[in-house]
Amino acid sequence: MISLDHVSVSFGGLKAVNNVSFDIPSGRITGLIGPNGAGKTTLFNAIAGHVPVTSGRVLLEGADITKLKPHERAALGLARTFQIPHEFSRLSVLENFMAAAAAPLGENVLNVVFRRSRFLAEEEAVTRAARQTVRFLELDRVSDEKAGNLSGGQKKLLELGRALMRAPKIVLLDEICAGINRTLLAKIADKIKELNTGRQLTFCLIEHDLDYVSKLCDNVVVMAQGEVLTRGSAAEVRRDERVIEAYFGGGKYEGRA
Amino acid sequence: MEWTGLFFYLVSFLIASGIYAILCLALNIQWGMGGLFNAGIAGFFAVGAYASAIMTTAPSDKHLGGFGMPVPVGLVAAAVLAGLAGWAVAKICVRLKSDYLAMASIGIAEILRLVIVNAERVTNGSLGIAGIPRPFDGWVQGRAADLLFLGFVWVIVAAAYVVSQRLHDSPWGRTLRAIRDNEAAARAAGKDVERFRLQTFVIGCAIMGVAGGLTAHEFKFLSPAATEPLMVTFLVWVMLMAGGSGNNKGAIAGGLGIWAIWSMTEILTNQLLPPEWITRSSYIRILLIGLLLQFVLQKFRSGLIPEASPPIRFKGD
Numbered sequence: 001m002i003s004l005d006h007v008s009v010s011f012g013g014l015k016a017v018n019n020v021s022f023d024i025p026s027g028r029i030t031g032l033i034g035p036n037g038a039g040k041t042t043l044f045n046a047i048a049g050h051v052p053v054t055s056g057r058v059l060l061e062g063a064d065i066t067k068l069k070p071h072e073r074a075a076l077g078l079a080r081t082f083q084i085p086h087e088f089s090r091l092s093v094l095e096n097f098m099a100a101a102a103a104p105l106g107e108n109v110l111n112v113v114f115r116r117s118r119f120l121a122e123e124e125a126v127t128r129a130a131r132q133t134v135r136f137l138e139l140d141r142v143s144d145e146k147a148g149n150l151s152g153g154q155k156k157l158l159e160l161g162r163a164l165m166r167a168p169k170i171v172l173l174d175e176i177c178a179g180i181n182r183t184l185l186a187k188i189a190d191k192i193k194e195l196n197t198g199r200q201l202t203f204c205l206i207e208h209d210l211d212y213v214s215k216l217c218d219n220v221v222v223m224a225q226g227e228v229l230t231r232g233s234a235a236e237v238r239r240d241e242r243v244i245e246a247y248f249g250g251g252k253y254e255g256r257a
Numbered sequence: 258m259e260w261t262g263l264f265f266y267l268v269s270f271l272i273a274s275g276i277y278a279i280l281c282l283a284l285n286i287q288w289g290m291g292g293l294f295n296a297g298i299a300g301f302f303a304v305g306a307y308a309s310a311i312m313t314t315a316p317s318d319k320h321l322g323g324f325g326m327p328v329p330v331g332l333v334a335a336a337v338l339a340g341l342a343g344w345a346v347a348k349i350c351v352r353l354k355s356d357y358l359a360m361a362s363i364g365i366a367e368i369l370r371l372v373i374v375n376a377e378r379v380t381n382g383s384l385g386i387a388g389i390p391r392p393f394d395g396w397v398q399g400r401a402a403d404l405l406f407l408g409f410v411w412v413i414v415a416a417a418y419v420v421s422q423r424l425h426d427s428p429w430g431r432t433l434r435a436i437r438d439n440e441a442a443a444r445a446a447g448k449d450v451e452r453f454r455l456q457t458f459v460i461g462c463a464i465m466g467v468a469g470g471l472t473a474h475e476f477k478f479l480s481p482a483a484t485e486p487l488m489v490t491f492l493v494w495v496m497l498m499a500g501g502s503g504n505n506k507g508a509i510a511g512g513l514g515i516w517a518i519w520s521m522t523e524i525l526t527n528q529l530l531p532p533e534w535i536t537r538s539s540y541i542r543i544l545l546i547g548l549l550l551q552f553v554l555q556k557f558r559s560g561l562i563p564e565a566s567p568p569i570r571f572k573g574d
Contacts, residue, residue, distance in 0.1 A: 050441060074447030086442035088435040090503070092566050098428075099435040100446040106428025107448075109456050113423050120570075123428060127571040144566075162446060 001026040001202070002047060002078075002170060007056035009039075009046050016042040018226040019056070024170070029196055029203045031217035031234065033210070035247055038223040040206045041083055044172050048080045049073045060170075075102075077169030081162075081176055083206070085155030089148030093139050093158060096147050097130035100162035133161040136191070138184060153179040160188065164195075173205040177212060189216055210238060222246070268403050270520060275410040276471050278512035280493045282417045282505060283464035289503035289564065290430055291457035292437030293351070294359040297366025298465055298493050303373055303484035304342045305335035305466025310386045310473040311379075317388075320381040328392040332413075332470045339466020340459045342369065347458035351451060366486070374481045385480030389473050410471055414509070417464055421505045424460070426567035433457060434503075487543065492519065495546055499553045503564030510561055519546065 002024040009017040017039040024030050032040050045051040047058055049070035057066045065073055088096050103126055105111055106119035134143045137157045142150060147158055160176050173192075177185055189212065195201040207213050213220060214234035222229040222237050224246040230237055237243050280298065287293040309331035314323030326334075350361040373380050380386065391402060392409050424430050436443040436450050444450055473479040492515065500511020522545050526538035534541075553560070 048445060050444070069449075070441075070444035071447045071449050074445060080445050082442065082445070086439045086445075088438040088442065090438050090564065091431070091434055094569065095431055095566055096435075099431050099443075102447060103428040103432070107432055107453075109424070109429055109460070112427035112429045113420055116423070116427075119428060124571045126428070127569060146566075162442070166446060 001061060003059040005057040005059060007043070007046055007058060008054045009042050009051055010054045015226050017046060020228055022221055022228055022231060024202060024204045025219065026202050027196070027200045028219055029192065029205070029217045031213040031220040032204060032206045032223065033208070033213060033220060034223035034229070039226040040223055041174055043223070044080060044174055044206065047172060048078060074166060079163040079166040079168035079170070080172035081159035081174050083174040085152070085159055087147035087150065087155050087158050090146055092144050093147055093150070094130050094134060094143045096158055097133045097161050097165050098126050100165040101126045101129060102166065129165060133165055137161050153181065156180055168201070170202040173203060175206050175208065177207060177209060185212070192216060214238070265400055265403065268407050270516070272403070272407050272410050272475055274513045274516035275414045276468050276475065277493065277496060277516050278414050278509040279417050279468040279471070280465060280489070281497050281500060281508035281512040282421045283461045283468065284493055284497050285502065285505060285508040286421055286424060286464070287457055287461035289497065289508070290425060290433050290437065291454065292355060293454060293458055294355040295362050295458070295461065296359040296490060297362035299484050299486040299489035300366025300369035301339045301342055301462040301465040302469035302489045303370050305339040305469030306473040306479055306484060307373055307380055308338040308466065309335040309470030310389045310479045313390050314386060314388050319384070320386055321379040328390060328474060332467050335466040335470035336463040339469065340463030343459045343462025344455070347455045351454040351458055370481065370484055383481055385478060387478050389477045389479060391474050391477065406475065413467065413471065418505055418509065425505060492546070495550045498550060499560055501560030501562040501564065504560070504562045507560050507562035514561065518549065
């Protein structure tokens, strides 16, 4: 479980995230929605450690991880994807997945120069997992292509695949579905559900498609202007007047969004 | 007689280009695989050159030591001291983004070189260190010794190539290339970016130090003039870009090819230019190399032998 305890993130004078507190409960799929500029991605960056919080705490299974570096948080089982694809552009698709895996023996510089037999078993397992990920995401045809040459949608799939290669406990998915065809979208939704029920993986996903969010998430948090507006089941928040206002303007939030 | 002259011109050409090939391999680890813009090659090269010279020369009152050690000991000292210098620089600036690292590394390398020039009691300043031995000195004389030294240099080129290749074709190298391509994503994938960069910088600088040591043994005399950034830093960058950044074979090819062009421009400028221009010929050669770099960057941006992903070790599922 991730707990956010009065988290704020400021960039200069701009309060991107303002005093946000909520839990991402274990074994659940939590949706994070809100209009553009609501602070959703910044909040993800703060949870994963890519931007420092100005105040407040981030807790993972009760332990304070606010001061940990991103790679240390990743080692604790936290994985995230990026809204704007961050592919390893000159690596092949297969290599992107392999590079995302944990490979402590093969990443030891003395092993790779002097004791090469030590990491072969690990490397074989990494290769097998990467090939499975390629097949699952239907990237077989571009498996050996440099990731920089992929289409926008394919890069999104690459993001998802790399997160799954981490064998994580908690996955933060930032608009993973934008630009992906409908058949594959349904397949990804099924996979998320399967990982959630089968392996008890915890997900938190930012998505703009409310139908998709309703289908997947048992628990939705709505953000607007850096603050939590409301939370509840998908059906509840869709009926909430304030959510409609925040998305479509009018009333309290007019002119400020 | 003409032919033996040509032959030994070729020998000295291959010695010098072998040393450049080692420098290119080292820069390829740092820039080609790691994306670290080291613009201070000359500084680490100088540390290695002076370390090996001081370790291997006979005792002298003009400079520190010498300690009269065998050449391989000198080269190990060169690698260790240049690697330590690299570690210190990396500790300070490895968090910097590539262009800022370039500026910082130029500055620090120049500081290293100036310290060497001015620390007269250690290095004998601008007068330099004389009487630097070669490996196997006394076994053979004259030009046969050049041949032996050529073999020695290319054994080290081969060793540097094997190390570079193992680094490249490994999970370590893959992670390094991933960090080069996207730092934030590498961090999100649990990679300790600072640790990889530190290792990369130290390994590259240590190999640059060995190249510096070899240069000292090649000329048997070492003065600050041998560590000019133009001939060490700038030319090595041209070589790696032309040969193929990210590819170890490209790095060696770039060292050989650009050194061949550089040597030929010397013949050209000396033969073709009017006598009153000869004194300025070195500047014209630099201009020619600069033009060549422009051409390479415009037309062959990935170099003669472009970067390629290593083969996947395990097939099937």
